Amino acid sequence: MIYDAIVVGGGPAGLMASNMLQSQKINYLLLEKNERVGKKILLTGGKRCNVTNNLSVDQFIQSLNMKHKRFLYHALNQFGTRDVVDFFKEKGLNLLLENNFKYFPETHQSQSVVDALLKGIDSNRIVLTTSLKSVTYENEIFELETNQGHYQCKKLLITTGSKAYPSVGSSGDGIRFAQFLGVNTIPFTPAETYVYSDQIKDHFRFWQGIAIEKTTVKILGTPITHHGDLLFTHFGLSGPVILHASEDIYHALLKGKNQIAFPLIHQSEEELRSFMIQKGLEKSFILQVIETLTPHKVAQGIVQSILGSNKRINEISKKDLQLIISALTAFTVKIDRVESIERAFVNAGGVDVSTLDPKSMSVKKIPALYFAGEVTDLQGPIGGFNMTIALSTGRLAASHIAESIKKDRLESV
Numbered sequence: 405m406i407y408d409a410i411v412v413g414g415g416p417a418g419l420m421a422s423n424m425l426q427s428q429k430i431n432y433l434l435l436e437k438n439e440r441v442g443k444k445i446l447l448t449g450g451k452r453c454n455v456t457n458n459l460s461v462d463q464f465i466q467s468l469n470m471k472h473k474r475f476l477y478h479a480l481n482q483f484g485t486r487d488v489v490d491f492f493k494e495k496g497l498n499l500l501l502e503n504n505f506k507y508f509p510e511t512h513q514s515q516s517v518v519d520a521l522l523k524g525i526d527s528n529r530i531v532l533t534t535s536l537k538s539v540t541y542e543n544e545i546f547e548l549e550t551n552q553g554h555y556q557c558k559k560l561l562i563t564t565g566s567k568a569y570p571s572v573g574s575s576g577d578g579i580r581f582a583q584f585l586g587v588n589t590i591p592f593t594p595a596e597t598y599v600y601s602d603q604i605k606d607h608f609r610f611w612q613g614i615a616i617e618k619t620t621v622k623i624l625g626t627p628i629t630h631h632g633d634l635l636f637t638h639f640g641l642s643g644p645v646i647l648h649a650s651e652d653i654y655h656a657l658l659k660g661k662n663q664i665a666f667p668l669i670h671q672s673e674e675e676l677r678s679f680m681i682q683k684g685l686e687k688s689f690i691l692q693v694i695e696t697l698t699p700h701k702v703a704q705g706i707v708q709s710i711l712g713s714n715k716r717i718n719e720i721s722k723k724d725l726q727l728i729i730s731a732l733t734a735f736t737v738k739i740d741r742v743e744s745i746e747r748a749f750v751n752a753g754g755v756d757v758s759t760l761d762p763k764s765m766s767v768k769k770i771p772a773l774y775f776a777g778e779v780t781d782l783q784g785p786i787g788g789f790n791m792t793i794a795l796s797t798g799r800l801a802a803s804h805i806a807e808s809i810k811k812d813r814l815e816s817v
């Protein structure tokens with residue numbers, strides 16, 4: 405049988421696309437290599453799945469770190485964060501707003517997100533344990549070779565995800581299919597992940613668990629800065645600002661720029677200097693002075709690393725005082741590596757979106773071929789952005805597939 409459409413990959417993009425194809429009565433199949441669909445969804449948001457957030461389309465796009473972020477306007481205008489919430493409500497799953505930003509299912513279980521997505525799909529349309537191995541396109545028909553046999557279809561949507569967390573199925577296969585079909589791709593790289601620093605591990609390990617709120621991370625030697633909360637770990641750095649900066653840090657490391665700097669306190673260098681040299685503080689111990697501005701362990705780490713031991717302010721040389729001020733206002737960390745592609749939460753890279761039509765997610769030079777979700781070079785920070793991108797682009801692709809199949813049917817009558 406020649407199917408009207410085949411969707412390859414049962415993550416949020418493929419499941420949302422299948423919902424749309426089902427509702428439009430399209431003769432389609434969803435091929436999934438695992439023994440169940442949505443395995444990655446189960447891991448998301450600490451197994452609670454941060455499905456989306458409450459940002460408008462403009463705010464959503466502004467929050468992204470990609471040069472080509474405007475590509476997403478059309479998909480999000482068609483199906484944005486509000487539509488995601490309404491979709492799940494229609495399927496019987498309320499999403500609740502947390503911290504006036506992120507939406508999670510009322511059940512606090514990722515499984516209920518998968519269940520809700522499955523409600524709109526006829527189970528006979530899902531073919532499990534079926535891994536696409538290769539694909540060709542000739543005479544307007546896609547020929548798909550899988551481990552379970554051969555399939556044919558008129559429209560093909562690839563939603564196989566990135567290389568992040570291959571244990572749940574996303575092993576980067578989509579890139580291979582794209583390349584084979586002559587579609588440009590950009591190598592996957594880690595994004596939204598931790599960074600490792602021997603300097604922190606060896607000398608500031610006892611800062612583990614300390615958060616620096618609302619700081620600004622600067623990648624030295626570049627104009628790049630990121631703002632947000634930072635967390636010290638036993639191996640290096642984490643927290644939203646580091647996760648968001650990790651993709652840029654990765655690329656900076658490749659160019660030999662391996663240092664980042666961020667303030668440990670909220671005072672400027674000038675304010676701190678005036679504070680430290682003010683009358684009456686000369687005989688105070690530096691540790692106790694710094695402790696009024698930053699957690700005890702941070703103050704202790706700075707004093708130990710620069711002075712060796714606690715001293716009165718009037719016993720500290722000008723040079724050492726300046727070193728302390730610099731460390732507190734622009735603490736410099738040498739980064740040794742960024743977490744691997746496989747262990748990053750998300751990957752940058754994938755199908756080059758300049759080869760896709762943003763109004764349909766189809767390949768400009770092969771209009772019957774579509775890509776959606778993380779297999780494309782579209783990704784966002786943590787906070788429900790990536791689920792939303794997958795759901796929104798999967799839906800856009802499927803609605804366009806349904807439209808063009810209906811048009812073809814009318815033309816052939």
Ligand SMILES: Cc1cc2nc3c(=O)[nH]c(=O)nc-3n(C[C@H](O)[C@H](O)[C@H](O)COP(=O)(O)OP(=O)(O)OC[C@H]3O[C@@H](n4cnc5c(N)ncnc54)[C@H](O)[C@@H]3O)c2cc1C
Pocket residue numbers: 412413414415416417418435436437438441442443444445447448449450453454455456534535536537563564565566568569572573574575576577578748749750776777778779787788789790791792794
């Ligand atoms: C630990 C973790 C936590 C996360 N938390 C959140 C969160 O809370 N909120 C958020 O917005 N984002 C989160 N993300 C990111 C989000 O999960 C992904 O961006 C999203 O799942 C991408 O959806 P997708 O449909 O494009 O791909 P995937 O979810 O990766 O799905 C791809 C599917 O394709 C299948 N497949 C792959 N190759 C083949 C093949 N050759 N043949 C057949 N099937 C194939 C895979 O088995 C898989 O089921 C998290 C990611 C991780 C790893």
